[in-house]
Amino acid sequence: MTDSTGSRMPLVAALEILIRLRTDQIVVTTMGSAREWPKLSQNPLDFHYVPSSMGQAPPLGLGLALTKPEREVLVLNGDGGMLMNLGCLVTIVASGARNITVIVLENGIYEVTGGQQTAALAARRHAEVDFSGFARAAGFAVAERFDRLQDWQAQAAEILRRPGPRFVALSVEPVGAEYHLEAPGPMAERLPKFAQALAQIE
Protein backbone atom coordinates (compact mmCIF):
# COMPACT_ATOMS: atom_id res chain seq x y z
CA MET A 1 0.00 0.00 0.00
CA THR A 2 2.83 2.42 0.63
CA ASP A 3 5.66 3.43 -1.59
CA SER A 4 9.28 2.99 -0.68
CA THR A 5 9.18 6.13 1.43
CA GLY A 6 6.15 4.91 3.34
CA SER A 7 3.92 7.71 2.07
CA ARG A 8 0.26 7.52 1.19
CA MET A 9 -1.89 10.25 -0.23
CA PRO A 10 -4.51 12.10 1.78
CA LEU A 11 -7.98 10.96 0.82
CA VAL A 12 -9.34 14.45 0.31
CA ALA A 13 -6.45 15.48 -1.90
CA ALA A 14 -6.91 12.34 -4.00
CA LEU A 15 -10.59 13.14 -4.45
CA GLU A 16 -9.92 16.79 -5.25
CA ILE A 17 -7.93 15.73 -8.28
CA LEU A 18 -10.95 13.87 -9.59
CA ILE A 19 -13.26 16.75 -8.80
CA ARG A 20 -11.09 19.12 -10.82
CA LEU A 21 -11.17 16.73 -13.77
CA ARG A 22 -14.84 15.89 -13.53
CA THR A 23 -16.92 17.22 -16.40
CA ASP A 24 -20.28 15.58 -16.99
CA GLN A 25 -19.63 12.13 -15.53
CA ILE A 26 -22.09 10.27 -13.35
CA VAL A 27 -20.39 9.68 -9.99
CA VAL A 28 -21.22 6.92 -7.51
CA THR A 29 -19.60 7.19 -4.09
CA THR A 30 -19.76 4.86 -1.13
CA MET A 31 -18.20 4.48 2.31
CA GLY A 32 -15.33 6.95 2.89
CA SER A 33 -15.78 8.69 -0.43
CA ALA A 34 -19.48 9.22 0.31
CA ARG A 35 -18.45 11.01 3.49
CA GLU A 36 -15.88 13.29 1.88
CA TRP A 37 -17.08 13.93 -1.69
CA PRO A 38 -20.27 15.84 -0.75
CA LYS A 39 -18.18 18.21 1.37
CA LEU A 40 -16.06 19.01 -1.68
CA SER A 41 -18.54 19.03 -4.53
CA GLN A 42 -22.23 18.78 -5.23
CA ASN A 43 -23.67 17.81 -8.56
CA PRO A 44 -27.07 16.39 -9.56
CA LEU A 45 -25.28 13.45 -11.16
CA ASP A 46 -23.65 12.44 -7.86
CA PHE A 47 -25.16 9.41 -6.19
CA HIS A 48 -23.92 8.86 -2.66
CA TYR A 49 -24.69 5.21 -2.12
CA VAL A 50 -25.48 5.36 1.59
CA PRO A 51 -27.09 3.26 2.97
CA SER A 52 -25.52 0.68 0.74
CA SER A 53 -25.02 -3.00 0.38
CA MET A 54 -21.28 -3.20 0.89
CA GLY A 55 -19.50 -4.29 -2.27
CA GLN A 56 -22.32 -3.36 -4.61
CA ALA A 57 -21.27 0.13 -5.72
CA PRO A 58 -19.45 -1.09 -8.87
CA PRO A 59 -22.38 -3.23 -10.04
CA LEU A 60 -24.75 -0.35 -9.42
CA GLY A 61 -22.44 1.87 -11.44
CA LEU A 62 -22.37 -0.76 -14.16
CA GLY A 63 -26.16 -0.67 -14.36
CA LEU A 64 -25.97 3.08 -14.81
CA ALA A 65 -23.23 2.74 -17.42
CA LEU A 66 -25.38 0.31 -19.40
CA THR A 67 -28.27 2.76 -19.44
CA LYS A 68 -26.13 5.69 -20.54
CA PRO A 69 -23.46 4.28 -22.85
CA GLU A 70 -22.48 7.73 -24.10
CA ARG A 71 -21.85 9.02 -20.60
CA GLU A 72 -18.92 8.12 -18.35
CA VAL A 73 -19.57 6.64 -14.90
CA LEU A 74 -17.07 6.98 -12.07
CA VAL A 75 -17.43 4.60 -9.14
CA LEU A 76 -15.50 5.41 -5.98
CA ASN A 77 -15.22 2.24 -3.97
CA GLY A 78 -13.45 1.24 -0.78
CA ASP A 79 -10.93 -1.57 -0.63
CA GLY A 80 -13.07 -3.49 1.87
CA GLY A 81 -16.02 -3.26 -0.48
CA MET A 82 -13.87 -4.28 -3.41
CA LEU A 83 -12.69 -7.37 -1.55
CA MET A 84 -16.30 -8.35 -0.92
CA ASN A 85 -17.08 -8.42 -4.60
CA LEU A 86 -14.03 -9.03 -6.73
CA GLY A 87 -16.13 -10.99 -9.20
CA CYS A 88 -17.81 -7.77 -10.27
CA LEU A 89 -14.60 -6.86 -12.09
CA VAL A 90 -15.23 -9.80 -14.39
CA THR A 91 -18.90 -8.88 -14.65
CA ILE A 92 -17.98 -5.37 -15.78
CA VAL A 93 -15.65 -6.64 -18.47
CA ALA A 94 -18.14 -9.29 -19.59
CA SER A 95 -20.85 -6.66 -19.97
CA GLY A 96 -18.87 -4.90 -22.66
CA ALA A 97 -19.34 -1.52 -20.96
CA ARG A 98 -16.41 0.75 -21.72
CA ASN A 99 -17.76 3.88 -20.09
CA ILE A 100 -16.99 2.98 -16.49
CA THR A 101 -14.08 3.75 -14.19
CA VAL A 102 -13.72 2.00 -10.85
CA ILE A 103 -11.52 3.83 -8.40
CA VAL A 104 -10.58 1.97 -5.24
CA LEU A 105 -9.51 4.06 -2.28
CA GLU A 106 -7.16 1.68 -0.59
CA ASN A 107 -6.43 2.27 3.07
CA GLY A 108 -6.26 -1.31 4.28
CA ILE A 109 -8.94 -0.93 6.90
CA TYR A 110 -12.68 -1.03 7.40
CA GLU A 111 -12.72 2.65 8.12
CA VAL A 112 -16.40 3.30 8.80
CA THR A 113 -16.53 0.57 11.44
CA GLY A 114 -13.57 2.00 13.32
CA GLY A 115 -10.45 0.91 11.50
CA GLN A 116 -10.19 -2.86 11.66
CA GLN A 117 -7.71 -4.42 9.22
CA THR A 118 -8.93 -5.88 5.95
CA ALA A 119 -7.71 -9.32 5.04
CA ALA A 120 -5.68 -7.68 2.29
CA LEU A 121 -3.73 -5.67 4.83
CA ALA A 122 -3.27 -8.71 7.02
CA ALA A 123 -2.14 -10.67 3.96
CA ARG A 124 0.79 -8.30 3.53
CA ARG A 125 2.59 -10.38 6.11
CA HIS A 126 2.79 -12.96 3.34
CA ALA A 127 2.38 -11.16 0.03
CA GLU A 128 1.35 -7.84 -1.47
CA VAL A 129 -2.29 -7.71 -2.52
CA ASP A 130 -2.49 -5.86 -5.82
CA PHE A 131 -5.97 -4.56 -6.59
CA SER A 132 -4.97 -3.22 -9.98
CA GLY A 133 -3.55 -6.66 -10.70
CA PHE A 134 -6.99 -8.15 -10.06
CA ALA A 135 -8.51 -5.70 -12.52
CA ARG A 136 -5.83 -6.31 -15.12
CA ALA A 137 -6.33 -10.05 -14.84
CA ALA A 138 -10.09 -9.57 -15.20
CA GLY A 139 -9.52 -7.81 -18.50
CA PHE A 140 -9.82 -4.12 -17.66
CA ALA A 141 -8.38 -2.02 -20.47
CA VAL A 142 -6.76 0.28 -17.92
CA ALA A 143 -5.54 -0.91 -14.53
CA GLU A 144 -3.30 1.40 -12.56
CA ARG A 145 -2.21 1.97 -9.00
CA PHE A 146 -0.84 5.10 -7.40
CA ASP A 147 0.84 5.50 -4.06
CA ARG A 148 2.01 9.09 -4.45
CA LEU A 149 -0.31 12.04 -4.87
CA GLN A 150 1.94 13.77 -7.37
CA ASP A 151 1.91 10.72 -9.64
CA TRP A 152 -1.89 10.47 -9.48
CA GLN A 153 -2.14 14.18 -10.17
CA ALA A 154 0.19 13.92 -13.15
CA GLN A 155 -1.56 10.98 -14.78
CA ALA A 156 -5.23 11.15 -13.78
CA ALA A 157 -6.43 13.17 -16.76
CA GLU A 158 -4.69 10.96 -19.28
CA ILE A 159 -6.03 7.82 -17.59
CA LEU A 160 -9.60 9.09 -17.72
CA ARG A 161 -9.20 9.79 -21.44
CA ARG A 162 -8.12 6.23 -22.25
CA PRO A 163 -10.72 3.72 -23.51
CA GLY A 164 -12.32 1.84 -20.66
CA PRO A 165 -13.20 0.03 -18.64
CA ARG A 166 -10.70 1.62 -16.29
CA PHE A 167 -9.55 0.72 -12.81
CA VAL A 168 -7.40 2.82 -10.51
CA ALA A 169 -6.25 1.90 -7.01
CA LEU A 170 -5.20 4.86 -4.90
CA SER A 171 -3.25 4.28 -1.72
CA VAL A 172 -4.80 6.70 0.73
CA GLU A 173 -4.36 7.58 4.36
CA PRO A 174 -7.07 6.57 6.82
CA VAL A 175 -8.98 9.54 8.14
CA GLY A 176 -8.63 8.61 11.79
CA ALA A 177 -11.28 9.82 14.19
CA GLU A 178 -13.51 11.19 11.43
CA TYR A 179 -14.50 7.76 10.22
CA HIS A 180 -18.17 7.95 11.09
CA LEU A 181 -20.41 7.78 8.03
CA GLU A 182 -23.83 9.34 7.80
CA ALA A 183 -26.09 9.50 4.78
CA PRO A 184 -26.04 12.98 3.21
CA GLY A 185 -29.80 13.28 3.49
CA PRO A 186 -32.71 10.85 3.22
CA MET A 187 -32.52 8.41 0.34
CA ALA A 188 -36.20 9.02 -0.36
CA GLU A 189 -35.30 12.62 -1.23
CA ARG A 190 -31.96 12.09 -2.92
CA LEU A 191 -32.83 9.18 -5.17
CA PRO A 192 -35.67 10.82 -7.15
CA LYS A 193 -33.46 13.87 -7.77
CA PHE A 194 -30.68 11.66 -9.02
CA ALA A 195 -33.05 9.70 -11.27
CA GLN A 196 -34.39 12.98 -12.60
CA ALA A 197 -30.87 14.17 -13.41
CA LEU A 198 -30.21 10.89 -15.21
CA ALA A 199 -33.40 11.29 -17.21
CA GLN A 200 -32.19 14.64 -18.49
CA ILE A 201 -29.11 13.09 -20.07
CA GLU A 202 -29.65 13.04 -23.82
Add this chain to the structure above:
Amino acid sequence: MDIPAEQVRQTLVELGITHVVWLPDSALGLWEQALDRPGTLELVRVCREGEAWAIAAGLHLGGLRPLVMIQNTGLFESGDAMRNVLFDLRLPLSAIVGYRSFLIPNSTDSARRFTEPVLDAWGLDYVIVREPGELPLMAAHLLACREAGRPGVALVAEGRM
Protein backbone atom coordinates in the same frame (compact mmCIF):
# COMPACT_ATOMS: atom_id res chain seq x y z
CA MET B 1 -40.70 -28.51 -15.43
CA ASP B 2 -39.31 -27.32 -18.72
CA ILE B 3 -40.90 -24.09 -19.87
CA PRO B 4 -40.20 -23.47 -23.55
CA ALA B 5 -37.49 -20.84 -23.76
CA GLU B 6 -39.16 -18.96 -26.56
CA GLN B 7 -42.30 -18.67 -24.49
CA VAL B 8 -40.28 -17.16 -21.65
CA ARG B 9 -38.58 -14.72 -23.97
CA GLN B 10 -41.86 -13.66 -25.50
CA THR B 11 -43.40 -13.16 -22.07
CA LEU B 12 -40.50 -10.97 -20.95
CA VAL B 13 -40.60 -8.95 -24.15
CA GLU B 14 -44.30 -8.37 -23.70
CA LEU B 15 -43.59 -7.18 -20.16
CA GLY B 16 -41.23 -4.62 -21.60
CA ILE B 17 -38.18 -6.11 -19.91
CA THR B 18 -35.00 -4.61 -21.35
CA HIS B 19 -32.33 -6.54 -19.42
CA VAL B 20 -32.26 -9.95 -17.77
CA VAL B 21 -29.57 -9.88 -15.11
CA TRP B 22 -28.87 -13.47 -14.32
CA LEU B 23 -26.96 -16.27 -12.76
CA PRO B 24 -28.83 -19.35 -13.90
CA ASP B 25 -29.31 -22.81 -12.49
CA SER B 26 -29.78 -25.97 -14.52
CA ALA B 27 -33.44 -25.21 -15.22
CA LEU B 28 -33.22 -21.50 -15.95
CA GLY B 29 -30.05 -22.15 -17.90
CA LEU B 30 -32.05 -23.88 -20.62
CA TRP B 31 -33.33 -20.43 -21.59
CA GLU B 32 -29.88 -19.00 -22.27
CA GLN B 33 -29.89 -19.25 -26.03
CA ALA B 34 -33.30 -17.62 -26.33
CA LEU B 35 -32.52 -14.84 -23.87
CA ASP B 36 -29.13 -14.14 -25.40
CA ARG B 37 -30.43 -13.79 -28.94
CA PRO B 38 -29.92 -10.28 -30.32
CA GLY B 39 -33.05 -8.22 -30.11
CA THR B 40 -34.94 -6.26 -27.55
CA LEU B 41 -33.61 -8.16 -24.53
CA GLU B 42 -30.08 -7.86 -23.18
CA LEU B 43 -28.60 -10.61 -21.05
CA VAL B 44 -26.22 -9.46 -18.31
CA ARG B 45 -24.18 -12.22 -16.70
CA VAL B 46 -23.01 -11.81 -13.11
CA CYS B 47 -20.56 -13.75 -10.98
CA ARG B 48 -22.54 -13.67 -7.73
CA GLU B 49 -26.22 -13.03 -7.24
CA GLY B 50 -25.87 -9.93 -5.10
CA GLU B 51 -24.47 -8.13 -8.12
CA ALA B 52 -27.66 -8.83 -10.02
CA TRP B 53 -29.75 -6.70 -7.68
CA ALA B 54 -27.31 -3.78 -7.79
CA ILE B 55 -26.98 -3.86 -11.57
CA ALA B 56 -30.76 -4.01 -11.86
CA ALA B 57 -30.96 -1.02 -9.54
CA GLY B 58 -28.65 0.99 -11.78
CA LEU B 59 -30.60 0.00 -14.87
CA HIS B 60 -33.88 0.93 -13.23
CA LEU B 61 -32.57 4.31 -12.05
CA GLY B 62 -31.41 4.97 -15.59
CA GLY B 63 -34.93 4.44 -16.87
CA LEU B 64 -34.75 0.87 -18.17
CA ARG B 65 -36.70 -2.19 -17.09
CA PRO B 66 -34.48 -4.97 -15.74
CA LEU B 67 -35.42 -8.37 -14.37
CA VAL B 68 -33.30 -10.40 -11.96
CA MET B 69 -33.18 -14.12 -12.74
CA ILE B 70 -31.50 -16.36 -10.19
CA GLN B 71 -31.96 -19.62 -8.28
CA ASN B 72 -33.41 -19.71 -4.76
CA THR B 73 -29.95 -20.45 -3.38
CA GLY B 74 -28.83 -17.24 -5.05
CA LEU B 75 -31.74 -15.45 -3.47
CA PHE B 76 -30.39 -16.48 -0.08
CA GLU B 77 -26.86 -15.43 -1.02
CA SER B 78 -27.95 -12.06 -2.27
CA GLY B 79 -30.05 -11.07 0.72
CA ASP B 80 -28.18 -7.91 1.66
CA ALA B 81 -28.07 -6.54 -1.86
CA MET B 82 -31.76 -7.31 -2.28
CA ARG B 83 -32.56 -5.69 1.06
CA ASN B 84 -30.73 -2.57 0.04
CA VAL B 85 -32.28 -2.02 -3.39
CA LEU B 86 -35.80 -3.12 -2.50
CA PHE B 87 -36.08 -1.49 0.92
CA ASP B 88 -33.44 1.26 1.26
CA LEU B 89 -33.70 2.42 -2.34
CA ARG B 90 -37.34 1.28 -2.60
CA LEU B 91 -37.02 0.15 -6.18
CA PRO B 92 -39.90 -2.00 -7.46
CA LEU B 93 -37.73 -4.57 -9.18
CA SER B 94 -38.96 -7.83 -10.66
CA ALA B 95 -37.35 -11.23 -10.25
CA ILE B 96 -37.76 -14.76 -11.50
CA VAL B 97 -36.35 -17.24 -9.02
CA GLY B 98 -35.79 -20.92 -9.68
CA TYR B 99 -37.55 -22.89 -6.94
CA ARG B 100 -35.19 -25.82 -6.58
CA SER B 101 -36.71 -29.13 -5.51
CA PHE B 102 -40.26 -27.82 -5.41
CA LEU B 103 -41.42 -30.60 -7.73
CA ILE B 104 -39.67 -33.37 -5.80
CA PRO B 105 -42.17 -35.00 -3.43
CA ASN B 106 -40.97 -35.06 0.19
CA SER B 107 -37.77 -33.29 -0.73
CA THR B 108 -35.52 -32.58 2.22
CA ASP B 109 -33.61 -29.93 0.28
CA SER B 110 -33.16 -27.03 2.68
CA ALA B 111 -33.24 -24.65 -0.29
CA ARG B 112 -36.83 -25.72 -0.85
CA ARG B 113 -37.71 -25.58 2.84
CA PHE B 114 -36.63 -21.99 3.32
CA THR B 115 -37.60 -20.34 0.06
CA GLU B 116 -41.14 -19.28 0.85
CA PRO B 117 -40.50 -18.50 4.54
CA VAL B 118 -37.64 -16.23 3.46
CA LEU B 119 -39.79 -14.42 0.91
CA ASP B 120 -42.54 -14.09 3.51
CA ALA B 121 -40.04 -12.71 6.00
CA TRP B 122 -38.93 -10.07 3.49
CA GLY B 123 -42.57 -9.28 2.81
CA LEU B 124 -42.13 -9.96 -0.89
CA ASP B 125 -45.13 -10.64 -3.08
CA TYR B 126 -44.64 -13.86 -5.04
CA VAL B 127 -46.40 -16.41 -7.16
CA ILE B 128 -45.38 -19.96 -7.95
CA VAL B 129 -45.33 -21.03 -11.57
CA ARG B 130 -45.99 -24.77 -11.42
CA GLU B 131 -46.36 -25.55 -15.14
CA PRO B 132 -45.68 -23.87 -18.47
CA GLY B 133 -49.34 -22.97 -18.83
CA GLU B 134 -49.00 -20.66 -15.85
CA LEU B 135 -46.63 -18.22 -17.54
CA PRO B 136 -49.50 -15.76 -18.04
CA LEU B 137 -50.04 -15.88 -14.28
CA MET B 138 -46.41 -14.92 -13.80
CA ALA B 139 -46.67 -12.10 -16.27
CA ALA B 140 -49.84 -10.79 -14.67
CA HIS B 141 -48.25 -10.91 -11.22
CA LEU B 142 -45.06 -9.11 -12.22
CA LEU B 143 -47.06 -6.50 -14.08
CA ALA B 144 -49.43 -5.94 -11.16
CA CYS B 145 -46.51 -5.53 -8.75
CA ARG B 146 -44.81 -3.06 -11.07
CA GLU B 147 -47.97 -1.02 -11.49
CA ALA B 148 -48.42 -1.01 -7.72
CA GLY B 149 -44.84 0.22 -7.32
CA ARG B 150 -43.69 -2.80 -5.34
CA PRO B 151 -41.19 -5.59 -6.02
CA GLY B 152 -42.54 -8.78 -7.53
CA VAL B 153 -41.13 -12.29 -7.51
CA ALA B 154 -42.10 -15.32 -9.57
CA LEU B 155 -40.90 -18.67 -8.28
CA VAL B 156 -40.45 -21.14 -11.10
CA ALA B 157 -40.98 -24.69 -9.86
CA GLU B 158 -38.05 -26.98 -10.49
CA GLY B 159 -37.36 -30.61 -9.83
CA ARG B 160 -33.63 -30.69 -10.11
CA MET B 161 -31.12 -30.25 -7.37
